[in-house]
Amino acid sequence: MSEKELGKKWDRCLADGVTKLGTGLGLGIVFSVLFFKRRTWPITLFSGAGLGMAYANCQNDLRSHYLLHRSEKEQ
Amino acid sequence: MLRVCLRGVKATARVGLCSTVSCHVGVSLLSSVTCSLAQGAAEMVVAGLLTVSGGVGGTILYAKWDHKFRAAVEKNVPYSEWLLGLALGPAPQDTGLPIKKRVSVCLYPPEDCKECNDHTVAMEPTAVLQKTDSAGTAEPLTERPVEEVAARLAQQDQEENNVVASVSASLEDSLASSAQATLQAIGAQEAALQAIGQHTHKLKEAMEAEAPSEEKSTQWKDLETALADRTTSMNVAKTALLKANEALDSLKSVIDKSKGLKVAAARPLILAAEENLHKMVVDLDKVVSKVQSAESEAKIVAQYSELVNEAKQQFHREVSSLTPEIQANWKGLTGKLSTDDLNALIAHAHRRIDKLNRELAEQRVREQIHIDAALEQQKLEDQKALEKAVGTALQHVKEEARLEQEKKLAELREVIEAEMRTQLRRQAAAHTDHVRDVLKVQEQELKAEAEQVLSSKMLEQETRYRQLTQEQLDNFTLDMNAAYARLKGVEEAIDSHVEAEEEARKAHQLWLSVEALNYTLKTASAESPSMPLEDAAEAVRASCVDSDFALALASALPEKSLKRGVYSEASLRARFYSMRSLARRVALIDESHNTLYQYFLSYIQAALLFESQQEAPPTQLHSEDLDAFKLLSYASYCLEHGDLELAAKLVNQLRGEARRVVEDWLTEARLTLETRQVASLLSAYANAVGLGTTQAP
Numbered sequence: 001m002s003e004k005e006l007g008k009k010w011d012r013c014l015a016d017g018v019t020k021l022g023t024g025l026g027l028g029i030v031f032s033v034l035f036f037k038r039r040t041w042p043i044t045l046f047s048g049a050g051l052g053m054a055y056a057n058c059q060n061d062l063r064s065h066y067l068l069h070r071s072e073k074e075q
Numbered sequence: 076m077l078r079v080c081l082r083g084v085k086a087t088a089r090v091g092l093c094s095t096v097s098c099h100v101g102v103s104l105l106s107s108v109t110c111s112l113a114q115g116a117a118e119m120v121v122a123g124l125l126t127v128s129g130g131v132g133g134t135i136l137y138a139k140w141d142h143k144f145r146a147a148v149e150k151n152v153p154y155s156e157w158l159l160g161l162a163l164g165p166a167p168q169d170t171g172l173p174i175k176k177r178v179s180v181c182l183y184p185p186e187d188c189k190e191c192n193d194h195t196v197a198m199e200p201t202a203v204l205q206k207t208d209s210a211g212t213a214e215p216l217t218e219r220p221v222e223e224v225a226a227r228l229a230q231q232d233q234e235e236n237n238v239v240a241s242v243s244a245s246l247e248d249s250l251a252s253s254a255q256a257t258l259q260a261i262g263a264q265e266a267a268l269q270a271i272g273q274h275t276h277k278l279k280e281a282m283e284a285e286a287p288s289e290e291k292s293t294q295w296k297d298l299e300t301a302l303a304d305r306t307t308s309m310n311v312a313k314t315a316l317l318k319a320n321e322a323l324d325s326l327k328s329v330i331d332k333s334k335g336l337k338v339a340a341a342r343p344l345i346l347a348a349e350e351n352l353h354k355m356v357v358d359l360d361k362v363v364s365k366v367q368s369a370e371s372e373a374k375i376v377a378q379y380s381e382l383v384n385e386a387k388q389q390f391h392r393e394v395s396s397l398t399p400e401i402q403a404n405w406k407g408l409t410g411k412l413s414t415d416d417l418n419a420l421i422a423h424a425h426r427r428i429d430k431l432n433r434e435l436a437e438q439r440v441r442e443q444i445h446i447d448a449a450l451e452q453q454k455l456e457d458q459k460a461l462e463k464a465v466g467t468a469l470q471h472v473k474e475e476a477r478l479e480q481e482k483k484l485a486e487l488r489e490v491i492e493a494e495m496r497t498q499l500r501r502q503a504a505a506h507t508d509h510v511r512d513v514l515k516v517q518e519q520e521l522k523a524e525a526e527q528v529l530s531s532k533m534l535e536q537e538t539r540y541r542q543l544t545q546e547q548l549d550n551f552t553l554d555m556n557a558a559y560a561r562l563k564g565v566e567e568a569i570d571s572h573v574e575a576e577e578e579a580r581k582a583h584q585l586w587l588s589v590e591a592l593n594y595t596l597k598t599a600s601a602e603s604p605s606m607p608l609e610d611a612a613e614a615v616r617a618s619c620v621d622s623d624f625a626l627a628l629a630s631a632l633p634e635k636s637l638k639r640g641v642y643s644e645a646s647l648r649a650r651f652y653s654m655r656s657l658a659r660r661v662a663l664i665d666e667s668h669n670t671l672y673q674y675f676l677s678y679i680q681a682a683l684l685f686e687s688q689q690e691a692p693p694t695q696l697h698s699e700d701l702d703a704f705k706l707l708s709y710a711s712y713c714l715e716h717g718d719l720e721l722a723a724k725l726v727n728q729l730r731g732e733a734r735r736v737v738e739d740w741l742t743e744a745r746l747t748l749e750t751r752q753v754a755s756l757l758s759a760y761a762n763a764v765g766l767g768t769t770q771a772p
Contacts, residue, residue, distance in 0.1 A: 002739035063669035
């Protein structure tokens with residue numbers, strides 16, 4: 001079902017975003033804790049990185065159809 | 076007057092054709108007298124009448140006397156038969172030569188000759204015919220029928236046979252009896268002969284032999300017995316001879332009687348009997364003569380013995396007179412006689428010798444006379460005997476000659492008979508040949524005629540038959556053709572019916588399958604697609620094997636619909652609505668605008684833009700109608716109004732991500748549309764075909 005595609009994509013995006021954010025956050029926290037003496041900037045960095053990665057992934061995922069050299073696994 | 080005379084003369088000439096001269100003359104005289112006397116017409120008439128009557132009377136009288144003349148007259152003058160019959164009675168046909176011949180033929184048919192019966196039968200009718208032809212008498216003789224003749228002949232034959240049989244029987248009887256008697260007589264005579272001979276012999280022996288007295292006495296006894304035998308045998312012979320003679324006489328009488336019958340068949344029998352008789356007579360005579368000669372010899376011997384006995388007796392008397400004491404049987408007394416006796420005896424003997432000498436001298440003297448006398452006597456006797464013998468021999472010879480003659484006669488008769496038989500046979504053979512030839516010719520003619528008739532009839536029948544058969548055949552052919560044509564028609568009708576039925580059935584089948592397809596299409600529920608259309612399509616394909624159009628259509632069904640089935644319009648509609656919102660949300664996204672920000676913007680647009688839920692699409696789409704929202708509202712409108720096609724068309728105008736989002740729906744819609752189109756086409760086709768095949772009642 002092609003209309004469900006978008007929904008799936010958004011789910012993936014979200015899940016990815018959450019994951020990345022979480023991971024970033026986690027890593028940030030970890031790194032901040034570990035390496036950067038509980039500064040917040042690694043947390044935000046990493047979560048931001050995470051978020052950014054998620055954003056990028058989501059965007060890529062959403063526009064994957066329009067990119068020609070990518071093989072379409074789904075659909 | 077002259078004319079009257081002439082008339083009278085003519086009348087006489089007419090009536091008396093072969094009259095005698097005297098009659099003619101008398102009649103002509105009469106006519107002349109009447110001519111001279113008569114003057115007037117009446118007298119002339121009277122004269123004429125007298126002449127005519129005189130002529131007629133003379134003719135009748137002469138016909139009575141001469142039968143040939145009568146026959147001639149009857150033949151030549153038309154009604155003379157009647158007249159003569161009236162005057163004289165019927166013509167005497169039954170006397171004369173043919174009768175004698177017939178009688179002789181009847182009485183003298185040969186015995187074992189059946190052909191001769193036929194000959195006689197043949198002769199009978201010929202004889203009768205001859206009679207009728209030659210005589211020409213007043214009464215026609217009917218020919219005796221063959222059976223009667225044959226019966227008569229048979230009867231005569233039988234009578235003759237009976238007579239012959241009786242004659243032969245009597246002859247045989249008498250022959251047998253006479254033969255027996257003769258044999259007996261001969262036997263008796265022979266016995267007598269023997270007895271006589273024996274007696275004579277014994278006598279001679281007794282006379283000459285000098286045997287002792289006992290033997291002599293036995294001899295004399297034997298002699299006596301022989302004499303007795305002789306006498307008895309002589310008597311027996313005499314009686315037998317008498318009987319034989321009687322029998323021979325009776326045989327002779329029988330022979331004479333049978334001769335008197337004059338039956339030809341018995342002649343050989345008679346001849347044979349006569350011969351036998353003659354032989355018997357001859358034998359009997361011979362034997363009798365033998366016996367007589369034996370008797371005469373015996374007489375001589377008896378005389379001699381008598382003389383001897385006499386002499387003996389005399390001597391005995393002399394001896395006894397001389398010597399009374401000497402007994403008769405002096406021959407055995409030689410030892411007992413004394414000298415005196417002996418002297419006396421010797422003296423007697425001397426005296427006797429003297430006497431005998433004297434007698435001897437006397438005898439010698441009278442020898443010649445005695446001899447002559449004896450010779451004369453003997454001559455006389457010989458003559459008598461000779462005469463008798465000659466007489467009997469003559470008789471015998473006569474008899475033999477007569478018998479020979481009879482035999483010759485019989486032979487000759489037989490020969491003649493045979494010859495006559497052969498002649499008759501020849502005649503009969505000739506007759507049969509002739510008859511056979513005639514019959515053959517007749518047969519041929521009749522056969523030819525009959526065959527002709529037969530062939531013509533047969534031809535007619537055949538032609539008729541052929542005609543009939545041809546007619547029948549034609550009718551039959553016509554009927555057959557008609558029937559065949561009808562049958563063909565019927566068959567064709569049936570075939571066309573069958574075809575039509577088949578077509579109808581197929582159409583029906585197709586329709587049913589199409590209906591099934593439609594139904595299958597209808598099985599799509601709200602969310603799930605319909606049943607896979609494969610079976611239905613298969614059924615459709617199966618039911619339309621001969622229709623290319625339908626086949627093409629059936630095979631034009633999309634694969635997906637076959638495998639998975641199609642969604643119903645309702646489900647599509649439902650799905651559209653969910654899809655519409657999504658499509659609204661991604662309306663701004665396309666190849667160039669597909670960042671997340673664009674997504675965000677598109678989302679806001681979707682949230683903020685309000686279009687009419689449903690909008691009727693225009694007949695022509697302009698470029699500003701190609702907006703997603705508008706298209707979606709058009710499509711919605713179309714969907715609401717059940718026009719999936721137009722909706723699909725409109726949805727097809729979406730571009731970008733919206734397009735991507737509705738892609739599936741579109742394919743589904745397309746599928747459904749396609750399937751529906753095919754199904755509708757098929758159903759239309761099926762309907763059309765069904766309509767075409769259904770017949771109005």
